Structures are given as structure tokens and as C-alpha cells.
Amino acid sequence: MDIEYRKVAESELDEFRRIRLLALRESPTAFGSSFEESSVHPDEYFTGLIKVEDSDGMLCGAWDGNHLCGVGGLRRDGRLKQRHRASIWGMYVEPDRRGKRVGHAILDRLLAKARAIPELAIIMLTVEASNAPALRLYSQFGFVKVGTEPMALRVDGRYWDLDQMALHLGGGAHPAGNVP
Numbered sequence: 001m002d003i004e005y006r007k008v009a010e011s012e013l014d015e016f017r018r019i020r021l022l023a024l025r026e027s028p029t030a031f032g033s034s035f036e037e038s039s040v041h042p043d044e045y046f047t048g049l050i051k052v053e054d055s056d057g058m059l060c061g062a063w064d065g066n067h068l069c070g071v072g073g074l075r076r077d078g079r080l081k082q083r084h085r086a087s088i089w090g091m092y093v094e095p096d097r098r099g100k101r102v103g104h105a106i107l108d109r110l111l112a113k114a115r116a117i118p119e120l121a122i123i124m125l126t127v128e129a130s131n132a133p134a135l136r137l138y139s140q141f142g143f144v145k146v147g148t149e150p151m152a153l154r155v156d157g158r159y160w161d162l163d164q165m166a167l168h169l170g171g172g173a174h175p176a177g178n179v180p
């Protein structure tokens with residue numbers, strides 16, 4: 001069946017919660033949120049992740065019929081001095097769908113959305129520093145590593161570093177020229 005890429009609607013809360021909790025349980029080192037905390041959050045928490053003003057980003061789903069097999073979000077920063085920034089968050093593809101460019105297609109749509117928001121100048125994301133598939137995916141879209149946060153996560157007694165990556169969309173003046 002063909003996969004359809006579209007915004008996740010608030011009415012699709014149950015399916016989003018299912019894949020989000022699967023992501024946190026199955027790939028605990030890939031996300032800052034934990035399954036333990038998220039699984040007891042009320043509906044409003046998940047609705048809050050789905051809901052985003054059109055001018056502030058989107059939560060993109062990869063749909064196989066009514067089944068959400070991949071997901072990823074773009075969210076613009078809210079504070080006045082940071083409205084030129086947005087983050088990619090929650091990128092996840094179900095294990096049996098990986099390596100088939102589903103992640104690529106989701107990210108492509110999120111970045112198309114970002115480019116349609118005129119004020120956006122830079123997109124940020126964080127990725128666990130040894131997550132080769134994710135690092136490679138983001139690099140393919142032009143994200144570059146701008147820093148590393150040591151020991152940012154502790155999962156099952158082991159520490160994990162997080163790489164920060166940035167994609168500059170152009171525009172705006174910067175004292176050091178266009179960075180990164």
C-alpha cells in the first residue's frame with residue numbers, strides 16, 4: 001500500500017500516542033522524553049504535541065491507511081527573540097519500515113513546511129551522537145553538527161552524548177556572516 005504523508009489531526013490522538021510510546025520504549029536513547037513518564041501523561045499532553053499553529057510548524061505522519069508508521073515534528077520557538085528558529089523533534093519510523101525512505105519523506109515535508117514560513121532562518125535538532133542512521137539522514141538534508149552536549153541522557157545507568165545540528169535557511173544578518 002502507498003504511504004500517505006500528511007499532518008496528524010487531533011482526532012488521531014490514539015494512533016499518535018501509540019507510535020510515540022512505541023518510539024520511547026523501543027528507542028530509549030533516541031529521545032529526551034522517557035516511556036516511563038510519557039505513558040502516564042493525560043490525553044492533553046499528546047494533544048499538545050499534535051496541536052501546532054500552521055504558521056508554527058506541523059506534526060507530519062506517514063500513514064499506511066489508518067496506521068501511523070512514522071512521525072516527525074517541526075515546531076517554531078515561541079519567544080519573540082527566537083521566532084526565527086524551529087526544531088525538528090520526535091522523528092521515528094517503525095522498525096519494519098526503516099531503510100525505505102519513510103524518514104527521508106517525513107523530513108522532506110517538514111523542511112518544505114519550514115521553508116514556507118518566511119521568518120524562519122534556522123532549524124535545530126538534537127541527535128544521540130552515535131545514532132548513525134539519524135545522523136546520516138540529517139546530513140543528507142544539509143544539517144551540520146554545531147556542538148555536542150556531553151552526558152545529556154542517562155538510560156539504564158549509561159550516559160549518552162547529544163549532538164546539536166543546525167540547518168541554515170538563509171536570510172538575516174549575523175555579525176560573523178552566515179553561520180553555520
Ligand SMILES: CC(C)(COP(=O)(O)OP(=O)(O)OC[C@H]1O[C@@H](n2cnc3c(N)ncnc32)[C@H](O)[C@@H]1OP(=O)(O)O)[C@@H](O)C(=O)NCCC(=O)NCCS
Pocket residue numbers: 027030031090091092093094097098099100101102103104105126127128131132133134136137140
Ligand atoms: C532515524 C530514522 C527516523 C530514519 O528513518 P528511515 O525511514 O529508516 O530512514 P530512510 O530510509 O529515509 O533513510 C534515510 C537515510 O538514512 C540512512 N540510513 C537509514 N538506515 C540506516 C542504517 N541502518 N545505517 C546507516 N544509515 C542508515 C541512509 O543513508 C538513508 O539514505 P539512503 O536512502 O540514501 O541510503 C529511523 O531509523 C528511526 O526511527 N530510528 C529510531 C528512532 C530514532 O533514532 N530517531 C531519530 C531521533 S533524533
